[in-house]
Amino acid sequence: MTALDLPQLLNLTDMETAAQQIMPPDALNYYASGANDEHTLRANRASFSRVKLRPRVLVDVSHIDLSTEVLGLPLSFPVGIAPCAMHGLVHPEAEVATATAAAAAGSLATLSTMSHKPIEDVAQAAAGRMWFQLYLYRDREVSRDLVQRAEAAGARALVLTVDTPFLGRREVMLRSPLHLPEGMSLPNVGRRQPGTEHLDDLNYLNTLFDPSMNWRDLEWLRSVTRLPIVLKGIHTAEDAALTVESGGHVWVSNHGGRQLDTAVTPLEVLPEIVQAVQGRAEIYLDGGITRGTDVLKAVALGARAVFLGRAPLYGLALAGEAGVRHTLELLREELQLAMALCGKVRLAELGPDLLRPST
Ligand SMILES: Cc1cc2nc3c(=O)[nH]c(=O)nc-3n(C[C@H](O)[C@H](O)[C@H](O)COP(=O)(O)O)c2cc1C
Numbered sequence: 001m002t003a004l005d006l007p008q009l010l011n012l013t014d015m016e017t018a019a020q021q022i023m024p025p026d027a028l029n030y031y032a033s034g035a036n037d038e039h040t041l042r043a044n045r046a047s048f049s050r051v052k053l054r055p056r057v058l059v060d061v062s063h064i065d066l067s068t069e070v071l072g073l074p075l076s077f078p079v080g081i082a083p084c085a086m087h088g089l090v091h092p093e094a095e096v097a098t099a100t101a102a103a104a105a106g107s108l109a110t111l112s113t114m115s116h117k118p119i120e121d122v123a124q125a126a127a128g129r130m131w132f133q134l135y136l137y138r139d140r141e142v143s144r145d146l147v148q149r150a151e152a153a154g155a156r157a158l159v160l161t162v163d164t165p166f167l168g169r170r171e172v173m174l175r176s177p178l179h180l181p182e183g184m185s186l187p188n189v190g191r192r193q194p195g196t197e198h199l200d201d202l203n204y205l206n207t208l209f210d211p212s213m214n215w216r217d218l219e220w221l222r223s224v225t226r227l228p229i230v231l232k233g234i235h236t237a238e239d240a241a242l243t244v245e246s247g248g249h250v251w252v253s254n255h256g257g258r259q260l261d262t263a264v265t266p267l268e269v270l271p272e273i274v275q276a277v278q279g280r281a282e283i284y285l286d287g288g289i290t291r292g293t294d295v296l297k298a299v300a301l302g303a304r305a306v307f308l309g310r311a312p313l314y315g316l317a318l319a320g321e322a323g324v325r326h327t328l329e330l331l332r333e334e335l336q337l338a339m340a341l342c343g344k345v346r347l348a349e350l351g352p353d354l355l356r357p358s359t
Pocket residue numbers: 030031032044082083084085112113114133161232253254255256257258286287288289307308309310311
């Protein structure tokens with residue numbers, strides 16, 4: 001598919017369907033899969049359609065302002081790109097293309113520790129619109145080096161993923177293990193340790209990260225960076241409160257249903273998290289977002305911005321940077337229309353009164 005064909009794809013589900021027809025099977029299995037029975041993967045999407053909107057009428061909606069700020073960075077609309085490993089499985093420009101598209105859209109890209117492109121190259125493409133996601137290595141010196149490189153390259157925040165002490169049980173991947181194509185290395189991983197030849201690539205990565213990571217490690221992280229810290233993978237009010245007490249910001253996520261199957265969905269726990277945070281930190285959300293109305297609902301319940309995981313990967317697979325850009329623009333247009341049809345002209349006007357929870 002070329003950029004010229006993109007206008008035929010009218011929504012993110014069209015993009016996903018088209019991408020899945022052309023993606024290499026290994027990449028498709030890896031990107032699309034969830035943990036165990038994939039209940040949480042499906043529930044993430046379903047949670048958005050269960051919440052109904054209560055639109056107001058006779059409001060002048062001729063001008064709509066979607067702009068916001070995350071940690072002081074202006075965004076043209078409240079949507080960023082979540083960290084996803086290995087963009088190079090579907091496009092040679094990989095994370096550089098994704099970051100370029102995010103910057104062009106006035107959005108924000110979060111670069112995964114497991115990227116195919118070096119931090120500095122992606123940061124340059126992102127033009128100041130990049131956060132860096134960290135998996136904490138058993139070897140703290142490796143983590144320290146990554147954090148300091150990200151900070152020097154211009155990352156605006158550090159996103160510590162806290163829901164992955166071990167990789168979830170993705171049975172699709174157990175049936176068809178991932179083997180990275182020859183020559184496609186992960187620059188933040190380095191050479192394989194001897195004696196691990198029997199492990200497929202995901203299970204090998206699993207051995208590098210530290211399952212003993214706990215709240216005390218945040219002190220260490222704070223000692224090696226001045227960047228704001230965001231904890232990604234918060235599911236409960238209790239952990240949201242601890243995040244705030246440790247000086248962090250809260251990213252509500254169940255890792256796109258790839259970790260603990262039957263875990264709560266981000267949208268359903270957002271109200272309790274907002275209550276626990278009491279305005280002391282920023283709150284973000286990801287998981288299952290495919291429509292402008294999904295963004296609207298998350299913002300109405302208290303998320304400052306939402307993030308997309310798989311959707312930009314499908315855009316990237318279809319048409320590189322232009323495909324990611326199309327994904328973001330579709331969502332922007334849908335959000336703009338949804339705001340107008342709800343009688344809202346600024347994000348600050350969105351609140352729980354806009355929603356009728358499921359019965
Ligand atoms: C292929 C893939 C790779 C991912 N890699 C990472 C990663 O490296 N670090 C991380 O914190 N989350 C990772 N995630 C989780 C995403 O950041 C995000 O939480 C999730 O995909 C959001 O759900 P969605 O795909 O329904 O939008 C990954 C998700 C996918 C689908």
